[in-house]
Structure formats: structure tokens, C-alpha cells
Amino acid sequence: MISALNRLVDLVEEHLTEEFDVDAFAGTLGTTEYHLRRMFSSLAGMPLSEYVRRRRMTVAAAEVVRSGDDLLSIAIRYGYGSTEAFGRAFRSVHGVGPGDVRRDGGPLRTQAQLRFRLTVEGSIPMDTRIVDRPAFRLAGHAARVPLIHHGVNPHVQQHITALPAQEHLRLKSLGDTEPAGLLQVCDDLDPDATEGRELTYLHGVAVGADTSVPTDLDSIEVPAGQWAVFRTAGSYPQALQQTWAATATEWFPSNPWRLRPGPSLVAVLDRDADFSTATCELWLPVEPA
Template sequence: MIEILNRLVDAIEESLDEDLDVDALAAAMGTTGYHARRMFSSLAGMPVSEYVRRRRMTVAAADVVGDEDLLTIAVRYGYGSVEAFGRAFRSVHGVSHGHVRRDGGPLQSQPQLRFRLTVEGSTPVDARIIERPAFRLIGHAARVPLIHEGVNPHIQQHIASLPATAHERLKQLSGTEPSGLLQVSADVDPDYTEGSELTYLHGVAVDAAAPVPDDLDAIDAEAGRWVVFRAAGPYPAALQQAYAASATEWFPSNPWRLRPGPSIVSVLDRAPDFTEAICELWLPIERA
């Protein structure tokens, strides 16, 4: 996977003045655009689209300090107007292209990325691979923004809005693995952009053919393999560390890739105040 990401970076560099088809490029390298985007975002700390924008504006700065017409420069880098180009330029460099043309800076450059696998091996990743038939996730869903670190207040608010009887009812409906009350994220932006919206479902797993009560939402999980990571410790920090370790350690070292589908967190045990917890993180996978 590390080699694929580096080839993606090289391809971006060769096509800064044109749109890059990440899906087609990933397919040519034997993976999927979905997996490549998720791994890129997890390892680089930014989506592919953000990296492309930053690199374009870094290279474009060299043109801006010259005498070439600004519209010509804007079109070269994929913008239909000087105004649109100017907004992108300011968002990266913090100043307008006019300021840079006049004073030569200041400029905030985005270096070209290079991914490397660092072998540490001090802490083994606790994971298991299981194959599951199709199943259904039912419960109470809401659209919430993606937040990478810390507690998501929008999810907290959604869960707090449910009466205690709703939690007990869901527990009674649970019919298959993953067992117990679940935290389900679906329709996640493949670039994993912070602030992008996803569907969060507080619910349980049932058989695929199980009826869905009229007042509950449902998300279908296709048959296939899942990797299950166990995380124990401070909540949600330990769980978020498991997410990070899956991208930085497990996927680069194993012949699996993410496939589209919901990610699921099963809380196996927790402290009364939820500051500590033992969780399982379920991610849908397929052979790379």
C-alpha cells in the first residue's frame, strides 16, 4: 500500500494542471479508489483533494510572481476565473495573489509527500478476521459532521436525545454479531474529510431478513469479511488510536483493503462514567 500511495503522489505531481482520476489510477495499480483515499487521508492527515489543491497553489506561486496574465495562470491550474483561483491561493498561502505578485510573499508551501513504512513492532495490533453473511443494522440515525479527535458533541447530543426506554428496546432487538449496542458510521466521505457529513446510527445488528420496526432506521451490511480490532483504555482516545493503527500499521502490513460499507463500534464493557471502555472496531475488508 505504501508503494501505491507514493505512485499516487507521483501521478498527482505529473498532472497538477489537469484533473486526476483517482479511481482509474488506483484500479490500474491493483486497488480501489475508496481504499486509496481512506489510506491517504489517514496517513497524510489530509484528503487527496486537499493535497492536490495545496500542491497546485505551491507550484502556481512561481507563476504568480512573474508577469503572466492571472487568468491564464488560473485556467492552467483548473480554475475558471481569477476570483476562484484567488480564493484557493489565499486559502493555502494566507495572502492574495496580488500581494505575492507585488511583494514576492509570504508563501506557505506544501512539500511533496513521500510515504514510508516505519517498522517498530513494539506493540502488536490485536485484530481478527471473520466472514459474515449479510446482516442489518437498525436503530436511530442522524446526519452528523466527522470529527477526527475527541468526543463528537453532535453524536453525544443525538444519543442523549433518546429516552432510556429506547436503549433497552434496542438491546432486546439485538439478534446477531456484532452484539450489544453499536455505534455505526455509514456514508462516510472516502477522503475522510473532517467536517464532512456522515450517517451515525445508534443501534444493534439483526439478521438480514429481520423486519425493521416503522420507527427505526436501517443500514444494510453486505456479506463479506471484516477485520475486528480490540481497543481498551481511555474513551474515546483508545478507540481513535485503533482507527489510526489500522491505517499506519495493519493495512500496510497485510494483504487486505477496505471495501465500502459501514464501520461499527461495539462497546463490550465500560466504566460508569464512560471514561474507560473496551471496544471492538469492525471494518469491512476484501483481499487486496
């Protein structure tokens, strides 16, 4: 995977002035665009699309300063149909417009070309098991919320606390298959895992594929497949988020598995009354790499 990501970085450089087919490239490596984008985002700390934009504007800035070409020609060369669109992209990276940079020579913010290297430190114990599950359903209350990488997500917290206590008990009574108990479900997450991008969050339980779901509940169909299950314990949600990050930096690069599209699930096995610490299981849909 590390070599694949470095080849992807090289491909970005080769196609800075044009779009390229990430899905086709992933296929040549025997992996998927979904897994490639998720691993890039997790390890680089930014989505692939953001890295491409930063690199394009880094190189374009040199042309703005040194080239005698008009700004429209430079904009078109880097895939923008107008100087306005090019200016917005340029300003989002450098903080100033291309006209200002041409006049003043700066300021410029450079995005260096990335190079991935794997250092497995084992700082996060990876207590993992692989399970094969038949198709099942997730039933509960869903909401669209923005992705937040660190700390408590206030939108998720508000969604859960708005449910009456008896509704939590009702949901628990409906669950009849693994993973057991009340679940924190994230679905429709974009492959780049862009912070702030909306996803579907469902507070609910797992039920068998043939179990009828009450009409007042939302449901998500989950196809049969394999899952990597990571157990984590400690301060909540920090320990869980650290384990989630370590799956990308340590576990996936060291094991013959890759992510497949599907919801990620968190089962809370035990917790303090104030939820300051918890023991959880993180379920990620996987397939052989």
C-alpha cells in the same frame, strides 16, 4: 500500499495543471480508489483533494511571482475558469491573494511534495480477527453529524443522550446477530475521511437480514462480506481512536487486506460507569488486497 501512495504522489506532480482519474490509476495497482483515498488521508493527515490543491497553489505561486503572465492565464493553466475562483483557492492556502503576492513577493506557504515511508513500531497492540458475515441489517436511530477525528464528538453525544433510557433497552432487545449489543455505526463516510464532512451516525443494533425492523427505526442494509475486527481497551474514546489510526499506519500496510465500502461499527463490550475507560471492538469492512 506504500509504493502505490508514492506513485500517486508522483502522478499528482505530473498532472498539477489538469485532473486525473484516481479510480483508473487505482485499478492499475490492483486496488480501489476508496482504499487508496482512505489510506492517503490516514497517513498524510489530509485528504488527497486537499493535498492536490496545496501543491497546485504552491507551484502556481512561483508563477505568480516570477512569470510575466497575467493572472487569468495562470488561473486557466491550473484549471480555474476565472481569476476570482483562482484567488479564492490561492488565498485558502497562502492567506493572501495572488495580486498581493505579485506586488509584495509573499508571504507564501509551501506544501512540500510528500514521500511515504513505512515504519512499523508496533506501538499499538493489534488484537485482530477476520470474520465472514452473511448479509444483515443495522437498526436504530440515525442522524447526520460532522466527522471529528479526536476526542468526543459532541454531535454524536447529543444524539445518544437525547434518547430515553427505555429506548436503549428496547434496542438491545431487538439485536439478534453479531456484532452483539448496542453499536456505534458510521456510514456514508467520504473516502477522503475529511474532518468536518458529514456522515450518517446510527445508534442501534445488528439484526438478521430477514428480521423485520420497526417502522419508527432507521435501518442500513449491510451486504455479505468479510470484516477485520480489532479489540481495544483503555481510555475512551482515545484508545479506540488510536487503534483506528493504527489500522492505517500499521495493520493495512502489513497485511493482505484492503478496505471496502461499507459502514464501520464499534461494539462496546465493557465500560466504566462514567465511560472514562472501555473495551471495544472496531469492525471494518475488508476484502483481500
